[in-house]
Amino acid sequence: MSLHRFFGGLALPALKPAPAAVRRLPVPAQLRVPLLQHAGAEAEACVVVGDRVRRFQRIGRRAADALGADVHAPAAGVVVAIERGPVAMPGTPDATHVVIAVDAGIAGAGSSGASDSSDDARMPTLDSNATPLDALRERLAEAGLVGLGGAGFPTAEKLSLAHRLLILNGAECEPVVACDEALLRERADEVVAGGRMLARLCGATRLVLAMEQRMASALPAVQAAIATYVDGDIEGLRVELALLPDRYPAGGERQLIQTLTGEEVPDGGLPRDLGVLVQNVATAAAAWRAVLHGEPQVSRLVTVGGDGVSHAATFEVLLGTPASHVAEAVGGWRDDATVLRAGGPMMGVALPHDDVAVIKTTIALTAWCERVSPDAGADASAPRSPMPCIRCGDCANACPSRLQPQLLHGRLKASDGGDLSGALALGLGACIECGACDAVCPSAIPLTTGFVAARQMARLGQHQRVQAEAAKERFERRIERLQREAEEAADHQAQRVKRVSGAAAAALAKARAKRAGDAPAPGPADAPSDGGPS
Structure with missing residues (x-):
């Protein structure tokens, strides 16, 4: 198939295991x-x-009437604590953790996490072709399935609307990360079968599996899996393979859509506006297992790498496994490793410590040694310090969102405390936080860090505005209710007074009438005297 080029981007070293x-x-x-x-x-x-x-038992239930996903036990054991702690997500938010002491017969075994599969809490298997669509979507929701390559958006929610094109994203354009290539190499049949099921769920008539050209080790397995459905597909679904150029960030949702279709997602819009749905290849495989085997999402493939480890590798890891335990499998972190990320070097989230657990969206755990400035002199361990912007424009040329990072940086660093509204007007909301501007900046300015913080501040401000509007609306509704209740009470009292007054008047009239009826008629003795003798 013919491909299109997206604006900007970088050619980055693979550094894959x-x-x-x-x-x-x-x-x-x-x-x-x-x-x-x-x-x-x-x-x-x-x-x-x-x-x-x-194993597979639900331990967390998605909140009612809210976007979210169920969470399940990856292995059998006993709940020993329920406590707060940091999570390997953007901003490293704190969240409740269910701490499970794994049964002695399971700890130390392979990541299947099962000692006796007959004792787990897997769900009944379903026929992906015969089961009604609503029941399939509900199964994916019950399995806690979310996007496994990005923000973790609940899969069933994305499948609730119709789309003409489904893209399975297997592009690992970021250095080090290799979990999708490993998945395609070993389980391509599950990926393609899961993709066909997702296409049925969203009504797509075209399915494109996208992977990078340099993922050569997985290509034969993918081609064989796709060939099964290319000819004579009874559902009329077109299944295609696209080999993407090795250019970062080709795996970004908007860049991927533009590369494959030539269409750009409009500013402020979503892929669904174009009738396109993008799902990670790991999501497709997990969806297939949730339906065919009744397995909730309790494990995933994770790449361990970076210059802070002696060698890189990809493992299947149970969700909830501490990063420190994963590191043991590659000999631990190097002594001079200073930064641990959930993800790759470009978009990974820096973790506060290595007790943070692997979660559904953890594509990699990468450790990095502090970069040093070549002119640091005697203090060779000193990091390179940011220098003033020289307005070279390299960041603008690399930005896949066609932004002007140097202008955004100038707005956010204004002497009067920063101009967030001005930065938003320049398109800050369209930043995909890919880090391409950081990679090319000759002044070593941490542009993306500033953009992430500003976007979080903007989201917080928007959240606070929404809360304030909701509080105002609740207050106004309360005042209206109190006023309505007061008017109703006054009307009720008036009606009561009217009824009481009417009843009292009627009773008084009746009493008067009765007294009048009981009074004796006037007789002769009652006649007035005329002055004569008695």
Whole structure:
């Protein structure tokens, strides 16, 4: 198929681990399972300390009438704590964790997390072709399925609208990350089968699996899986393969859509405005397992890499596994490693410590040594300090969103405390936080960090405005209700007074009438005297 070029972007080194079989990470003695692993509201715990849980058992229920996802136990054990802690998501928010002491017979085994599959809480299997669409969507919701390559948006929610094109995103354009290539190499049939099911759910007539040209180790398996459905597909679904150029960020949702279709998602719009749905290849495979095997989402493939480890590798890891336990599988972090990220070097989230757990959206754990300035002199460990912007324009040329990062930076660094509204007017909301501007900035300005903070401030401000408007609306509704109730009470009192007055008047009239009826008629003795003798 013909491809189109998106604006900006960078050619980055791969730094991928050598193709090798995915290893199952040994199950840790304790799992720390966050109830926030997705976009939306934190799930509500449905277990208490002391409960024994089975593998696949639901331990967190999505909040009613709110965007969210269920959370399940990755292994059997006992709930020993329910506590708050940081989560490997943008902004590293705090969330409730269900801490599970894994059963002794399971800890240390492979990441399947099961000692006896007959004792787990998997769901009944479904026929992906015969089951009604609403029942399939409900199954994906019950399985806690979310997008496994990005923000973790609940999958069933995205499938509720019709789309003409479904794109399975297998593009790992960021350095180090190799979990999708490993998945396609070993489970391409599940990815394609899951993609066909998702296409049925959203009504798509065209399915495109996109992967990078350099993912050569997975290409034969993908081609074989797609060939199964290319000829004589009874559903009339076109299944295609697209090999993307190795250019960052080709895996970005908007850039991917433009590359494959030539269409741009409008500013302020969403892919659905074009009739396009993008799902990660791991999401498709997980959806297939949720339907065919009744398995909720309790594990994922995670790449471990970066210059802070001795070698890189990809593992299947149970959700809730601490990063420190994952590091043990590659010999631990290097002594001079200073930064740990959930994700790659460009868009990964810096973690406060390595007890933070792997979650549904953790594509990689990467450790990095502090970069040093070549002119640091005697203090060779000193990091390179940012210099003033020289307005070279390199950041604008690299920005895939066609922004002017140097102008945004100038607005946010204004001497009067920053001009957030001015930055928003220049398109700050369209920033995808890819870090391309950081990579090319000769002055080493942490542009993306400033943009992320400003976007979070803008979202907080918007959230506070929404809350204030909601509070105002509630107050106005209360005043209206109180006024209405007062008017109704006054009317009721008036009616009561009227009824009482009427009843009293009637009773008084009756009493008067009765007195008048009981009075004796005037007789002779009552006649007036005329002055004569008696």
